[in-house]
Amino acid sequence: xxxxxxxxxxxKDLVGLWLLATASICIALVVNQLRDHPLSLIYATKxxxxxxxxxxxxxxxxxxxxxxxxxxxxxxxEFRELAENKKALILDARPExxxxxxxxxxxxxxxxxxxxxxxSKYKSxxxxxxxxxxxxxxSESNCEDSSMVADALVKLGxxxxxxxxxxxxxxxxxxxxxxxxx
Amino acid sequence: MKKLFFNRWVILIxxxxxxxxxxxxxSLKIESPQAFADNIAGFQLIPNAFxxxxxxxxxxxxIIVGLMLVIGxxxxxxxxxxxxxxxxxxxxxxxxxxxxxxxxxxxxxxGEPSTxxxxxSLGRDILMGVAALIVWRQFASNSYSKVSGDYGLTP
Numbered sequence: 001x002x003x004x005x006x007x008x009x010x011x012k013d014l015v016g017l018w019l020l021a022t023a024s025i026c027i028a029l030v031v032n033q034l035r036d037h038p039l040s041l042i043y044a045t046k047x048x049x050x051x052x053x054x055x056x057x058x059x060x061x062x063x064x065x066x067x068x069x070x071x072x073x074x075x076x077x078e079f080r081e082l083a084e085n086k087k088a089l090i091l092d093a094r095p096e097x098x099x100x101x102x103x104x105x106x107x108x109x110x111x112x113x114x115x116x117x118x119x120s121k122y123k124s125x126x127x128x129x130x131x132x133x134x135x136x137x138x139s140e141s142n143c144e145d146s147s148m149v150a151d152a153l154v155k156l157g158x159x160x161x162x163x164x165x166x167x168x169x170x171x172x173x174x175x176x177x178x179x180x181x182x
Numbered sequence: 183m184k185k186l187f188f189n190r191w192v193i194l195i196x197x198x199x200x201x202x203x204x205x206x207x208x209s210l211k212i213e214s215p216q217a218f219a220d221n222i223a224g225f226q227l228i229p230n231a232f233x234x235x236x237x238x239x240x241x242x243x244x245i246i247v248g249l250m251l252v253i254g255x256x257x258x259x260x261x262x263x264x265x266x267x268x269x270x271x272x273x274x275x276x277x278x279x280x281x282x283x284x285x286x287x288x289x290x291x292x293g294e295p296s297t298x299x300x301x302x303s304l305g306r307d308i309l310m311g312v313a314a315l316i317v318w319r320q321f322a323s324n325s326y327s328k329v330s331g332d333y334g335l336t337p
Contacts, residue, residue: 009322012259013258013262016256023246024240039216039237040234041235043219043230043231045223045230046220113216142284142296
């Protein structure tokens, strides 16, 4: 008898949970429609979104990617040499807020999540010379933003794209100079 | 010991802390839905077709139950909901760790994928689950009407 009462109470809790979940879904859908940029109801992976961004910024037809064009992974000493002697264009693929907080001196912000706008901003600097060395970094070795931005640049026809896998984490751990508002 | 855990002041503190955490966590997730969708997809537990629906609904759900806990409205259901959420989160985090996935749980906004952080999130989640269980047990031992009357806005 006591167990039946407890089960009935648990049933009420489950119904309450279900009602709350349903109400949350309804409110969430309305709130989403009120956003400036509503989230699509179908999820697109980071790679799919990047492909869409590449097609949008591509001047005409995307050039064929050759094997030799694939991004090259570079080490900390190599990246440091490029950054300190301005031998390459340094791109920061982290979200823009992190770039503002601190970045490798001279690095430009080209966030993976906002590639379309970022690329359009630097188009005049990038497109005249697709053979210039470009080194991309993100937060640390686990992040995939730098590789995705580098791949996108290769698809857009850039021939000398490099990825510094150690990223901002390795740069700051080595206590190297920084720019931005730390 | 039992008396300590079920002391009405302890219950009040637990539900305000839990509620505050859920309101805060929900607000952070609402701010950047795309990043949170990527976090959810990273768990590789639900089909992509449902990722964005969950992305949009979960923060709203967290804020609602958080507010219910803080203001003392339908506390039993609110505590039960937090308990169930904590269990779901624990299963998701535990399965990611078991599969060796390097993820960012997105529990409190954006971060970098890290196994250590996933372990810490699991620990924090278990603590929240225990707190929710204590609050729920307190109100489950009372009837619905008594609960809202005795343990509503006042401790």
